[in-house]
Amino acid sequence: MSPDPARPAAEVLADLRALRGADAPTRGGRTFAYVYDPALPGLDELAAAAYAEFATVNGLDMTVFPSVARLENDLVGAAAALLGAPGTQGTFTSGGTESILLAVKTARDHARATRGVTGPQLLLPATAHAAFHKAAGYLGLETVFVPVDPVTFRADTDALAAAITDRTVLTVASAPSYPHGVIDPVAEIAAASAARGVLCHVDACIGGWLLPYLRRAGRPVPAFDLTVPGVTSLSVDLHKYGYADKGASVVLYRDAELRRHQYFAHAGWPGYPVVNPTVQGTKSAGLLAQAWAVLQYVGEDGYTALAAGVADASDRLLAGLRDTEGVEVLGDPSAGLVSFTLPAGLSLLLHLADELRERGWYLQPQLSHGELPANLHLTLTPATVDRVDALLADLREALKAARSLPPVTVDPGVLDLAAALDPATLGPEEVAAVLAFAGLTGTGGLPARMAPVLVLLDALPAPLQERLLAEFVGSIFRI
Numbered sequence: 001m002s003p004d005p006a007r008p009a010a011e012v013l014a015d016l017r018a019l020r021g022a023d024a025p026t027r028g029g030r031t032f033a034y035v036y037d038p039a040l041p042g043l044d045e046l047a048a049a050a051y052a053e054f055a056t057v058n059g060l061d062m063t064v065f066p067s068v069a070r071l072e073n074d075l076v077g078a079a080a081a082l083l084g085a086p087g088t089q090g091t092f093t094s095g096g097t098e099s100i101l102l103a104v105k106t107a108r109d110h111a112r113a114t115r116g117v118t119g120p121q122l123l124l125p126a127t128a129h130a131a132f133h134k135a136a137g138y139l140g141l142e143t144v145f146v147p148v149d150p151v152t153f154r155a156d157t158d159a160l161a162a163a164i165t166d167r168t169v170l171t172v173a174s175a176p177s178y179p180h181g182v183i184d185p186v187a188e189i190a191a192a193s194a195a196r197g198v199l200c201h202v203d204a205c206i207g208g209w210l211l212p213y214l215r216r217a218g219r220p221v222p223a224f225d226l227t228v229p230g231v232t233s234l235s236v237d238l239h240k241y242g243y244a245d246k247g248a249s250v251v252l253y254r255d256a257e258l259r260r261h262q263y264f265a266h267a268g269w270p271g272y273p274v275v276n277p278t279v280q281g282t283k284s285a286g287l288l289a290q291a292w293a294v295l296q297y298v299g300e301d302g303y304t305a306l307a308a309g310v311a312d313a314s315d316r317l318l319a320g321l322r323d324t325e326g327v328e329v330l331g332d333p334s335a336g337l338v339s340f341t342l343p344a345g346l347s348l349l350l351h352l353a354d355e356l357r358e359r360g361w362y363l364q365p366q367l368s369h370g371e372l373p374a375n376l377h378l379t380l381t382p383a384t385v386d387r388v389d390a391l392l393a394d395l396r397e398a399l400k401a402a403r404s405l406p407p408v409t410v411d412p413g414v415l416d417l418a419a420a421l422d423p424a425t426l427g428p429e430e431v432a433a434v435l436a437f438a439g440l441t442g443t444g445g446l447p448a449r450m451a452p453v454l455v456l457l458d459a460l461p462a463p464l465q466e467r468l469l470a471e472f473v474g475s476i477f478r479i
């Protein structure tokens with residue numbers, strides 16, 4: 001891409017639109033991960049217009065751009081009213097990962113200041129989102145993780161309580177967890193943490209803007225927010241079931257004294273005095289403005305109606321899946337997320353995902369973890385409500401087609417070889433050779449069928465998978 005000669009806007013935009021052609025559709029209810037489509041007329045246009053109004057405003061300095069403070073106070077206030085308790089304070093962030101990074105940093109710094117903890121541990125159920133591992137990696141915490149119940153997929157409070165040490169700075173409960181969509185026993189985990197003087201974070205990134213409205217729509221929802229004794233922080237993404245465009249989340253704390261540890265301030269350089277509540281310095285206020293606009297456009301009754309639609313889709317999908325021979329729904333999903341496995345085996349499951357993709361549906365493959373089986377994950381949104389019957393019909397057809405395909409197997413010789421490889425010392429040629437064997441080369445694009453790649457990955461140890469996947473993504477971003 002060359003910036004010269006300059007090109008007319010219409011041509012540039014036409015190029016951008018053409019690039020979208022190969023992407024999965026973000027609207028229309030056929031993509032069951034990554035995207036949240038409320039199917040609300042006018043919403044996308046409003047979000048884009050609100051972004052454009054504030055695109056050039058720098059959220060770095062709210063004393064120069066006071067609109068930023070007004071928008072953020074309104075937005076965090078709305079989150080606190082929905083999920084907080086008296087005294088709750090928070091911050092608008094760019095997404096779930098940033099909210100989690102900040103909550104972990106806050107807990108680390110709080111424990112250092114108040115308990116003198118210098119070798120901090122982060123205590124996680126196995127189903128906690130990968131963002132916590134990323135936070136621990138970035139911020140120098142040791143992760144300790146405890147298994148979840150293999151039938152309910154919920155965190156095991158006793159195991160978690162037993163794993164708390166004098167170095168534990170934060171425990172985590174998900175409401176719900178991403179892999180299986182089940183809500184952890186938040187009240188028990190929070191109580192066990194409080195009993196040891198340890199902070200407890202509720203990851204409501206995906207459920208925080210859905211569960212309260214499900215409750216308002218008459219569905220049973222256990223208490224999971226900052227009103228639960230012992231819960232000290234909570235993350236909720238507006239770019240998920242808040243239906244804002246991507247780049248919008250909130251992290252909440254029980255009080256200002258805790259939130260204080262999140263802020264970074266620096267006066268020891270010759271430039272302007274720096275106070276950054278979040279990871280970013282300069283940031284566009286456009287994302288804040290679009291989230292603010294979306295929240296008001298949808299409104300309380302709107303969110304309640306959208307939540308009822310998601311619950312309806314979920315009920316019908318679960319009933320259809322449980323009625324399909326050979327399919328096993330995992331756990332008792334609470335809110336919008338559904339995962340199922342095929343006890344007949346991984347190869348059939350992944351053939352099914354490929355067959356569904358050929359029929360225009362994207363379901364997200366999740367690989368096995370210890371005794372937790374590989375599965376296909378669906379995030380349901382209001383746009384999927386009218387799609388459930390068509391999906392179930394195609395799923396049964398696709399399953400039939402998948403059963404007629406030869407199973408994908410992994411050569412035991414390859415596994416022996418893989419077991420002998422040390423991911424830390426692999427050279428670029430060795431990595432490239434394994435990737436090519438798996439059918440993954442960035443330059444050649446992804447293979448049309450992913451089953452052979454994923455069956456092999458699933459059989460490899462996690463550290464080797466991580467090395468290969470990072471290398472593969474590096475080969476896609478090749479410059």
Ligand SMILES: Cc1ncc(COP(=O)(O)O)c(C=O)c1O
Pocket residue numbers: 095096097098129131174176177178203204205206237
């Ligand atoms: C429970 C949970 N936590 C954290 C995240 C990470 O959020 P993000 O992708 O916005 O960084 C997700 C994303 O799906 C999630 O479902």
